[in-house]
Amino acid sequence: MAITLSLSLPQPTTQLHLGHGLLESDLLTSLCEGHRIALVADEALETLYAAPLAARLGADLFLIPSGEKAKTEEAKQRLIEQLLEKKHDRNTLLLALGGGTTTDLVGFVASIYLRGVPLILIPTTLLAMVDASIGGKTAINTPFGKNLLGTLYYPKAVVADLNTLQTLSPQERLNGLAEIVKMGLIADATILEEQSFSSLIEKAIRAKISIVEQDPTERGLRRILNFGHTIAHALETVSNYQMPHGQAVAIGCAVESYLSHTLGYLSATDLARIPRISVSLPKNYQRQALLEAMKRDKKNRQGSIRFVLIDQIGRAFPFDGDYCRSVNEKELEPALDWMEENSLDKSEFFP
Numbered sequence: 001m002a003i004t005l006s007l008s009l010p011q012p013t014t015q016l017h018l019g020h021g022l023l024e025s026d027l028l029t030s031l032c033e034g035h036r037i038a039l040v041a042d043e044a045l046e047t048l049y050a051a052p053l054a055a056r057l058g059a060d061l062f063l064i065p066s067g068e069k070a071k072t073e074e075a076k077q078r079l080i081e082q083l084l085e086k087k088h089d090r091n092t093l094l095l096a097l098g099g100g101t102t103t104d105l106v107g108f109v110a111s112i113y114l115r116g117v118p119l120i121l122i123p124t125t126l127l128a129m130v131d132a133s134i135g136g137k138t139a140i141n142t143p144f145g146k147n148l149l150g151t152l153y154y155p156k157a158v159v160a161d162l163n164t165l166q167t168l169s170p171q172e173r174l175n176g177l178a179e180i181v182k183m184g185l186i187a188d189a190t191i192l193e194e195q196s197f198s199s200l201i202e203k204a205i206r207a208k209i210s211i212v213e214q215d216p217t218e219r220g221l222r223r224i225l226n227f228g229h230t231i232a233h234a235l236e237t238v239s240n241y242q243m244p245h246g247q248a249v250a251i252g253c254a255v256e257s258y259l260s261h262t263l264g265y266l267s268a269t270d271l272a273r274i275p276r277i278s279v280s281l282p283k284n285y286q287r288q289a290l291l292e293a294m295k296r297d298k299k300n301r302q303g304s305i306r307f308v309l310i311d312q313i314g315r316a317f318p319f320d321g322d323y324c325r326s327v328n329e330k331e332l333e334p335a336l337d338w339m340e341e342n343s344l345d346k347s348e349f350f351p
Contacts, residue, residue: 126176175246
């Protein structure tokens with residue numbers, strides 16, 4: 001049975017559809033009615049989903065690279081030029097079919113193409129369903145860091161077909177589980193106890209919706225969604241974006257939980273209860289490079305590295321509504337030492 005959720009914001013409401021068999025249903029036909037359609041898909045999905053869906057909807061199909069190669073200035077410019085070549089106008093509806101890198105790129109292009117065209121996201125990975133497609137964030141990367149160019153642009157709808165998860169690799173499943181663990185750590189401790197996979201996804205989505213509704217433009221509470229990401233984005237940057245986002249988030253959540261403990265916010269009992277996922281640091285890891293990357297984090301102020309911290313499982317510390325605090329390098333050292341000591345293949349950062 002499919003469920004439909006609604007994300008209420010000052011912007012037009014985003015419909016969120018979650019269920020099985022949605023790609024084969026009449027839902028997308030109904031949502032696209034009255035528009036010319038441009039379907040932008042991860043090239044790896046061409047035969048499996050993209051070409052059949054484009055044929056059924058009568059859409060122009062544009063393929064983009066898989067993974068972080070999609071989130072580049074070159075990929076963005078190429079997609080825009082292809083849309084212009086095909087004479088797509090402001091009545092065009094962009095459909096983004098793929099994982100988080102696809103939704104990030106296509107969302108960004110939708111927000112700037114002819115000053116904004118309607119958008120529907122069709123996430124096909126666990127990570128995209130529970131995180132990237134929810135909340136309106138779009139971005140591309142730069143050589144200086146991850147997601148440094150982007151917009152807040154809310155889609156008309158998100159259509160998450162759970163059947164697409166059946167073809168996920170173990171690595172892709174881990175990527176999504178890391179973000180689900182994050183939601184359990186910052187917002188809803190019951191997520192970490194959930195046994196049903198579909199309920200796990202729904203709970204994570206509901207938790208993120210609640211946060212985004214309260215702070216759609218990230219002035220305070222919404223910053224807690226960056227828990228684990230100060231470390232994670234820096235790891236991705238120093239790996240030249242070769243490290244999968246979920247692996248980096250798994251390490252980031254573990255390290256920032258440990259930091260929460262060493263700074264006196266999180267008890268040793270709660271720290272020991274946090275689930276672990278086995279992950280290794282990038283082969284070319286260097287602490288100084290990591291620190292330099294963290295200094296370019298979007299949460300920073302006046303050159304100070306700022307972290308979201310938790311004081312119990314399921315709650316981020318509010319810091320008078322700022323939801324993050326500055327941490328100097330001396331305070332950060334014990335957490336980085338711990339990370340490096342536990343970075344071998346046999347280690348477990350987060351079973």
